Amino acid sequence: xxxxxxxxxxxxxxxxxxxxxxxVRGKHQALLGESDARYIRRIVAAVRWTGVAGRALLFxxxxxxxxxxxxxxxxxxxxxxxxxxxxxxxxxxxxxxxYDWMGDPHLQGKTYEWDIAGTSENWRKTHNFRHHTYxxxxxxxxxxxxxxxxxxxxxxxxxxxxxxxxxxVVFALLFEWGIAIQDxxxxxxxxxxxxxxxxxxxxxxxxxxxxxxxxxDYVFFPLLAGPFFLPVLLGNLAANVIRNVWTYVVIFCGxxxxxxxxxxxxxxxxxxxxxxxxxxxxxxxxxxGGKWMDVMTGNLSHQIEHHFYPDIPANRYAAxxxxxKEICRRYGQHYNTGSMxxxxxxxxxxxxxxxFPSRPAPQRPLVSELAAEVQ
Amino acid sequence: xxxxYRNAAPPVIPWFKEGFFDFxxxxxxxxxxxxxxxxxxxxxxxxxxxxxxxxxxxxxHVGGLLPGQHVNLGVELDGRVTTRSYSPTVLDNGxxxxxxxxxxxxxxxxxxxxxxxxxxxxxxxxxxxxxxxxLSPQRLVLLAGGSGITPMRSLLRQLDKQPLQAPVDLVYxxxxxxxxxxxxxxxxxxxxxxxxxxxxxLTRDAATPAPRVDSFxxxxxxxxxxxxxxxCGPAGFVDAAKARLGAHVASxxxxxxxxxxxxxLEQGSVQVELLRSGRSLSIARGTSLxxxxxxxxxxxxxxxxxxLCNTCVCTKVSGITRHTLTGDHASEPSIPLKxxxxxxxxxxxxxx
Numbered sequence: 191x192x193x194x195x196x197x198x199x200x201x202x203x204x205x206x207x208x209x210x211x212x213x214v215r216g217k218h219q220a221l222l223g224e225s226d227a228r229y230i231r232r233i234v235a236a237v238r239w240t241g242v243a244g245r246a247l248l249f250x251x252x253x254x255x256x257x258x259x260x261x262x263x264x265x266x267x268x269x270x271x272x273x274x275x276x277x278x279x280x281x282x283x284x285x286x287x288x289y290d291w292m293g294d295p296h297l298q299g300k301t302y303e304w305d306i307a308g309t310s311e312n313w314r315k316t317h318n319f320r321h322h323t324y325x326x327x328x329x330x331x332x333x334x335x336x337x338x339x340x341x342x343x344x345x346x347x348x349x350x351x352x353x354x355x356x357x358x359v360v361f362a363l364l365f366e367w368g369i370a371i372q373d374x375x376x377x378x379x380x381x382x383x384x385x386x387x388x389x390x391x392x393x394x395x396x397x398x399x400x401x402x403x404x405x406x407d408y409v410f411f412p413l414l415a416g417p418f419f420l421p422v423l424l425g426n427l428a429a430n431v432i433r434n435v436w437t438y439v440v441i442f443c444g445x446x447x448x449x450x451x452x453x454x455x456x457x458x459x460x461x462x463x464x465x466x467x468x469x470x471x472x473x474x475x476x477x478x479g480g481k482w483m484d485v486m487t488g489n490l491s492h493q494i495e496h497h498f499y500p501d502i503p504a505n506r507y508a509a510x511x512x513x514x515k516e517i518c519r520r521y522g523q524h525y526n527t528g529s530m531x532x533x534x535x536x537x538x539x540x541x542x543x544x545x546f547p548s549r550p551a552p553q554r555p556l557v558s559e560l561a562a563e564v565q
Numbered sequence: 566x567x568x569x570y571r572n573a574a575p576p577v578i579p580w581f582k583e584g585f586f587d588f589x590x591x592x593x594x595x596x597x598x599x600x601x602x603x604x605x606x607x608x609x610x611x612x613x614x615x616x617x618x619x620x621x622x623x624x625x626h627v628g629g630l631l632p633g634q635h636v637n638l639g640v641e642l643d644g645r646v647t648t649r650s651y652s653p654t655v656l657d658n659g660x661x662x663x664x665x666x667x668x669x670x671x672x673x674x675x676x677x678x679x680x681x682x683x684x685x686x687x688x689x690x691x692x693x694x695x696x697x698x699x700l701s702p703q704r705l706v707l708l709a710g711g712s713g714i715t716p717m718r719s720l721l722r723q724l725d726k727q728p729l730q731a732p733v734d735l736v737y738x739x740x741x742x743x744x745x746x747x748x749x750x751x752x753x754x755x756x757x758x759x760x761x762x763x764x765x766x767l768t769r770d771a772a773t774p775a776p777r778v779d780s781f782x783x784x785x786x787x788x789x790x791x792x793x794x795x796x797c798g799p800a801g802f803v804d805a806a807k808a809r810l811g812a813h814v815a816s817x818x819x820x821x822x823x824x825x826x827x828x829x830l831e832q833g834s835v836q837v838e839l840l841r842s843g844r845s846l847s848i849a850r851g852t853s854l855x856x857x858x859x860x861x862x863x864x865x866x867x868x869x870x871x872x873l874c875n876t877c878v879c880t881k882v883s884g885i886t887r888h889t890l891t892g893d894h895a896s897e898p899s900i901p902l903k904x905x906x907x908x909x910x911x912x913x914x915x916x917x
Contacts, residue, residue, distance in 0.1 A: 216891055227644030238588050287875030290901040293639065293646030295601065295688075296584035298901075299875050303582070319868035319876055466871070500873050 197522030207521050208464025214513045215499050218506050222291060229505045230289050237276045244269030248425040252418035266425050270432035276305050277437060278488025283504045285310055286318060308370035309399045316373050322500050326445055326452045326473030334452060336368060337377060341446045341540050343548040354545045365434040370396055439534055444493040447475040448536040449526045470497040476527035484508060595686045596624040606685045614743035616666040617678045623661055630692035632719035639688035640673050648899040649673045652716035664746055666712045696795050696820050702730035704788050708806050709737045710798020718747050729760035732787055740769040779805040791815050799823055827885055827910060835909045839917045853889050855904040865904055865917060872906035884913035
């Protein structure tokens, strides 16, 4: 397991740590303005133009048969790019309310609806609130394995998890559908807490959104192509799968790397701000890779900064990271970052390793103990 | 006069994305939107020494607007839509004219008066305000303080469409001659309509400074006791006008423009008006709005309670709030507000 040693902070140090991180927030919040607005509008334009260009290329083969294969490949890549950019850099950040301050009705966190099977409404609840408030807290953050995978030895083992290397692959291909049904908590049916009929009724908004997405990508646009139905349908399917796998990889790198920690429920009781920051830091991991990596991951390459400041525009994270890293260094706290192959390699190892029974490492000094000192 | 524009907003189609439509349609024409009411700046002329009149072309979604009413104009400054109220006059070509006084240090007024480019687009809300007149004969006394002339101008243009059936007086206070707006237009109306009398009062005139409203001589006004008085101007002006005339006339209506003033102490309680639920309640200043509203029996949507998850965000229509972590005050109208990390500093109006 991890060889990381974080310095145990005194309550006063923890307070100062939180105050310094709050100061970084205040500083960048005061700088918000024209350049941030221009940035997100350029992202919107890129999503729209690449989306249209990708769909146009998928249609091109119907008219110019000789270009069928290259146009189809280019179309799939462009449409996949558009969907990734929309989901990650645009929608995910807008839904966090990062651009609410602009007052643009099309960029409001409470009303933005994204181009993915799940509803924004569910996402606001499972992600913005639960995942971001209770990050990596066992029993409160559903994102730990999504109720499907055993990522941490603290999760109870069950023979079902022996199949998880396979389950993880299927989950990656269908990731948007996993997200779509996350808040329905289908497990309740197996546990006998709700009937199938009740679940069906509760799923109405989810069903409606899913039908819209299916209707758009697998009925409307293919029908528009007439006899060329199949290449367009397969192209849309391929673009959606590319987006699914990419988002899965990025998101799993965010909290499931070797050094990422999970926390027991009682550690959020009477949690101070400094303590909360500490938990976010220990539960999150970044990706190195520069500007393109930042854009393509919706700046989740700065997962740590995103968890510290989920409502600050993501285009600021790269600049904030310099200061955050320096603060972590001064307080002797490990800043978990690495290349995508390295980070995802660690995730894959976790998925393989914890498919089999495993025992938690001896308890390291957890923030919960610090909280006790603060009281 | 009924609504000037029809509100042609199509019904909501759930699977049809408004953002998608607007992105492409506004690339063809900056006013073409599915639902959003917008106006485009087409002309700017000087109205007085420190005021300009902007001519705004509305799109088909700009809603009903009665002469004398105000609208909220949203102007994007440094990435942020900043909202101010103006009283537009509907011109014969259907365009809206607003007169903006360039206030020293005023973000929006300076921008509109100087830097806004022809072709710029602003958002515009529905008309609001009760200072409107019916066409039935009515003895009117209109009192305008400075920029308070703009709704009066709209009312007079409406009344001027036919011969006046009852006398109308307008008293228009400014400091100096060069600050007067619409003088030619008002004088022309006075010449055309025997029932209309224009009184201009220059309070800082070098030769003969005119009295302010609190000592103005209204004794020469006919049928003052039966008059409906409409006053518009700064809060101090409207209050003084009401004190002076309120008890001596048939009815008095005032509309004041002024910024809320920050209290010296963050204690005591304030009035919070909730527009969606139509409730008004008194809450304590020092505590977060979420806690205070919950204590009053209201359950706004909420989540993390530490300013992160954006669940409790709602629009603050007016008033000043204070961030509970940073202590910063926010006074801009019509901005998003997180209830869990802000407390009320002044009376508030919320979209809740």
